[in-house]
Amino acid sequence: MISVRVPATSANLGPGFDAVGLALSLFMRISLDRSPEPIVEATGDGAELIPKNPDHPAYRAAKFVADFIGEPDINFHLVQENSIPPARGLGGSAAALVGGAVAANDLLGRAMAPEDLLNLVCDLDGHPDNAAPALLGGLIIGTLTPDGIKSVRLEPEDLGAAVVVPDFTVSTSAARHALPGSVPHKDAVFNVGRSGLLLGALATGDYGLLNVAMQDRLHQPYRAHLIPGLEEVIETALASGAYGSSLSGSGPTVIAFAPPEKTQEIAAAMREVFTVRGTEAKAYALEVDLAGARVEPPGEVASRVPEPVA
Incomplete structure (x- = not known):
């Protein structure tokens, strides 16, 4: 099973409406494997709000990747371990899309080029302000064009x-x-x-x-x-x-x-x-999370999830 850690994101940041997003050190984990039939599980923060069927955004993204590389009939077993509060403005849906896409691409031999993966997740999410920093980390300024996403990535320091x-x-x-x-x-x-x-x-x-x-x-x-x-x-x-x-x-x-x-x-x-x-x-x-979506090597100790301030 492939496991991918994906950061939360904060978009808009005041006047940066639908163009600016920043990756933050609060994460979800999307794990994916082949399966005879669709299986979707979710645990953690807001698990009751997360779909447990192929409508799950990570599952949909994984299927888009499979279609793109020519395996449209594949099914997945997907597990989401969530620490990003859903429906709160922290990019949870975009993080799930990114996690599903990255996990499927890794599981199926990394057939999609990084640029294609970026365009896929931004297109699925509708704009790049959450999806791009969730994938790439750091601060992303970007916009969708007929030729795909055009973006700049920055790494704010001491912030x-x-x-x-x-x-x-x-x-x-x-x-x-x-x-x-x-x-x-x-x-x-x-x-x-x-x-x-x-x-x-x-x-x-x-x-x-x-x-x-x-x-x-x-x-x-x-x-x-x-x-x-x-x-x-x-x-x-x-x-x-x-x-x-x-x-x-x-x-x-x-x-x-x-x-x-x-x-x-x-x-x-x-x-x-x-x-x-x-x-x-x-x-x-x-x-600020600079790593973005990251495939976790088998056996690696899971990344620490920040605890709420007491």
């Missing part, structure tokens, strides 16, 4: 992430329906300027600019009603020493970037805002 995950879900469809059909020109200009500043800050390590660079007018104001306490959580993160803070993906998870030694303190302060409002939440102090 930690405080992440708070409230105990409720926000469906992707609900988050998308909250967005207006059009926005004022001045708001679009606001985000374009901050997107450039965001990428410059992350590329150069000038993280003090993130306070301004992670501001947004195109999605967070319209989704705030789905995450009660959002603005207060972000303000608390900044007051506690974070460089910048925003929704992770479409939420409800909130992420804050900070010096690595301050992430536990900031994560705990962010969680307290939800607690006071009567919402349970988990808080994590995470690192």
Whole structure:
């Protein structure tokens, strides 16, 4: 059985709407083997929300790989060990797609070239902001084109992430329906300027600019009603020493970037805002994951999964 470790991801990062994603040190494991019939198992965080049939995103991705390399009739036994809270804005579906695709490609002889694998997972997910960093690690700025994904990969240094995950879900469809059909020109200009500043800050390590660079007018104001306490959580993160803070993906998870030694303190302060409002939440102090999806050699000790901040 082939086992693949895949990181969680945080997309959008304020104004980087559907174009920017970052891999984080919170993982799921997808294990795959040939089978006479489809078998799908899931354990861990949110296992009750994960499909146990061929509709599982990792299984679908594995089948796409099999079709691509000319084995359309193969079935798989798939096991997901999950530590990425599902439907929380941490790229769990994209991580599963990536895990299934990488595991199938390895199981079937690595017939797909890396570029084809990247285009496959980004196409299946619909955009590259979660799928590309889950596959490649680091920070990815990318877009889909008729000729495939065009992207740049960066490796931010000395950057930690405080992440708070409230105990409720926000469906992707609900988050998308909250967005207006059009926005004022001045708001679009606001985000374009901050997107450039965001990428410059992350590329150069000038993280003090993130306070301004992670501001947004195109999605967070319209989704705030789905995450009660959002603005207060972000303000608390900044007051506690974070460089910048925003929704992770479409939420409800909130992420804050900070010096690595301050992430536990900031994560705990962010969680307290939800607690006071009567919402349970988990808080994590995470690192940027640079490895991306990784096939684990047989017998290797499994990667440590970060524990929530006490």
